[in-house]
Amino acid sequence: LISEQNAAFVPLERFLLNPRAAHYFLLFLMQQRQHFELYFWLHVEYVLKKYATTDKALFWTLTFDLIKKAEADSAAIQASTKAGLKQAMKTQSLEDALSMFAVAQQEICLVLNASWYERFVKSPLYSLALSDRGAKTLLDSDSEDDDEDDGPSLRDSFSEYDSIADIPTGERPLLVHHVESEDSDSDLDDGKPMKLNLESIIRSTTLPEGLQVHYRPNYPIQPMVLREDECPVIDAIVLFKTIFTESGPRLELSYVRKDQAPRESPSAETQRKISELAKRIQPYFVPHGRFVSSQKDPDALFPFVVIQNGELGTLYGMCYTSYIEFTEGEFIAQGMGVVSPYPLVDGLRAIVSHHVLNAVDPLSPDVVRPLYNVPAPSPTSAPLNTSSSSKQKVPSRRNSGTLLDLPPPPRIDFSLSILFANLSTAVVLEVVANALLEHSIILLSSSMTALTVSAEAIRCLLNPFSWCHIYIPLLPKALLSYLHCPTPILVGIHQSCATRDDLPIPSPSTCAVIVDLDRGTIEYLGSRKLQWPTMGLQDDATTPIALVQSFESAKAKLDELFHPSCINLDDLAPPSRISPLPSSFPEATVRSIFHRLISDLLYDHSAACLVVGDAEESVIIFDELKFTCQRPPHEGPFIECLIRTQC
Incomplete structure (x- = not known):
């Protein structure tokens, strides 16, 4: 077991060449809020250098953002180097940009070697990095002569602190636990490149208050969009009518099939889906719960939305409700509802309204069934042009x-x-x-x-x-x-x-x-x-x-x-009271x-966002304090509440 007392010393330049180990160092610096210099180094090494050969357009986009951040946040990169980076960006010279990035990386290493790396080596995160299976090559010798040339494998003392206990509490990293990647063994055994697996590294420590970690979703995001073609949009049609039971009045639902005479009876799975659909949408047909009325209420046509988890997802519906006389002085609710997986409101209203107003018997299954083939009208709004x-x-x-x-x-x-x-x-x-x-x-x-x-x-x-x-x-x-x-x-x-x-x-x-x-x-x-x-x-x-x-x-x-x-209105010459x-x-x-x-x-x-990781995997680190300090003091409470939401 590697601890702070017996951890072998690995030079900074070699340590940074292992991306997983280098991100342990980055987390340590984040705890001290001194992380931008190393972030710059890692972003150049593991992101920009790859895109320089695979996606030059993205390379220049990321380069512009990084240079802008460095202008305000980097004290290690010299002014002449920053000027050289700006000139390379202006001329779009890839060779000059990579050359100046290399100079900037050297300047950053000089500063880190002279200050923060010594502290990191005495921290639990350094020992954790050496124990990490993904970073085990840090202790592998490059040659048989390394052991003789490098001297003792253990470092006896360090510049500022003799032990981790001597580091001030405010600078001491809060060690939580280390989570190994489940597939780390197989990756090493198969000779495949080790995945960065940032989440397991981040869970090894506790970031200071104000630094938010935003992971990319591990599921496909499919925004709901309107259909631009002439395809039908109605997915289900349900008829309903009030019936009386021992427990009181309730709605009886009848699902209208797309085929009038199906060739075979529906499977058990189909029946289950129909039952689940009916259970989800039934409360919305008579939302106020007035199944029976003492007077004939006017016919109503209204939209509803059902958002739940499950295979059916979000459903947009339109309900037509009418009250018919059941007995003298007693009217019961009946009607129809259509649902669609597309975000339609006016479109469904136009379809159902046209059907009800023109059909002789609008609640007959055979009359309703053709609605399955009706395409939605044109959307209410056109694409919004925000260029102006x-x-x-x-x-x-x-x-x-x-x-x-x-x-x-x-x-x-x-x-x-x-x-x-x-x-x-x-x-x-x-x-x-x-x-x-x-x-x-x-x-x-x-x-x-x-x-x-x-x-x-x-x-x-x-x-x-x-x-x-x-x-x-x-x-x-x-x-x-x-x-x-x-x-x-x-x-x-x-x-x-x-x-x-x-x-x-x-x-x-x-x-x-x-x-x-x-x-x-x-x-x-x-x-x-x-x-x-x-x-x-x-x-x-x-x-x-x-x-x-x-x-x-x-x-x-x-x-x-x-x-x-x-x-x-208080102006000397107020505007006309009759304005168009x-x-x-x-x-x-x-x-x-x-x-x-x-x-x-x-x-x-974006000035408060850092995309941490490599070209294959990344998370976003958002600095609340940096973002809010750009605002006037009286706007602070609102902005602080905004950035802590889940929107």
Whole structure:
């Protein structure tokens, strides 16, 4: 067993040539927040040198980012070397760039040898690196003469500290445990190159507070996109009708098969899938639970979304409900529901609405069955062009950074107009801010369509972030227990389904907001809340989290778009009180404003990100302190909450 007392000394230059061992040294430096120099060395050696021959475009992209970071964060690289790197970048000379990178690596090694490597050799992480099977070649001699030339294999003393116990507590690495790769034995035996396996190295220690580790997902990410072809989009059609049982009224479901006369009976697996589908979507057909009514309620057509784990994944549905007379003075609910694996709202509404209005018997299985072959209409929105918004002038207080190049928002199949028709621009922005901070959001309305479309609009405006917690835009009465879920929720409740007693009671460290779409108001539950720093009565008692300047800029743009006659009313020559309003809802402009808002919130975040690893495997180390220190002090609380979310 190798310990700090009997660990053999390995020169720095040789130690760094083993990528797995070198990353133990990097973790040690991260604990001291002195890691950039070694990060630069490793990034050049194990990432840039490979891409220099395999992907030159990516090489220059990564080189630009690394040179920019080094300009601000590296004290070891000399000014002349930095200038040489900039010149190589300007001329796109690969040979000059690699030559200057080699010089920078030498300068970094000189600094590390003179200071931090001595401390690392006395640390438990150094012993752990030598014990690591992936780094075992560190102790292998290059030749038979190495043992004679190198002298004793054990190092008796070190420059500053005699033992690990003498290292100040603040500098001593916190050793947790070492996790060996399960396939390390096979990799070594087969002669294959050892995988870096960064996760096992990172788990060997504890990083200081403020350094976040973000692993790449080990599953394929398949974003939901609209169909661009003429293929059918409806995956299942279910008819339902109220029946009476001993336990009371309930819905009886009938699955409509795609083939009128199937050649063979469905298999047990098919029956299981149909049963699972029915169980998932049944609560959404009559979400308020009113199976029987004393009067004939008007026909209703409303969307719903079911997001759960499992093979069925996310389902978008459209439900048509009608009440028919069962006995005198008693009406029962019946109708149909269609579901699709594609994010369709207006498309499904158009299909079902056209069917109900034109069919003689719209709830007959034979009449409904042709809907399986109907393609979706064109999406509501066209692809959003953000090139114009990305060229807008950046605020002067951030003239040293870079604006994040976010991907354009995807196409959607619904309009944002319903959300903005029910809420003011300030309330919409405040709701989006709460969603960004992963506060629970409960929408309330008398319209089931308004609930689903508004929830979808909120999710849309978060792009490229995504809401990764419980999401039920139309919460059925039977599922009201979800309101008390300990994790954040984004749900919509019909006003007839719940009372104030059903609402959750958040803890002091959490927040929940009630958004009344009918009244256009927002109400906070609990003591934690967001606050506009320049609007409304300031509440100093509960020390609310102030919205950052980016939200004020977005509000000004939205007000100029929707309420031009109410701007600058105190000016000597105010604008005309009769200002033209958009003839149609400006979907693209609104989405561009929110796209710019998110981009501004993440402004220059790349300066606080380090992609650690090699060309095959990497993790992202995000420095919270470095990111927040770029912001004005009054924006700190909001930004700190934002970067600790799971969006």
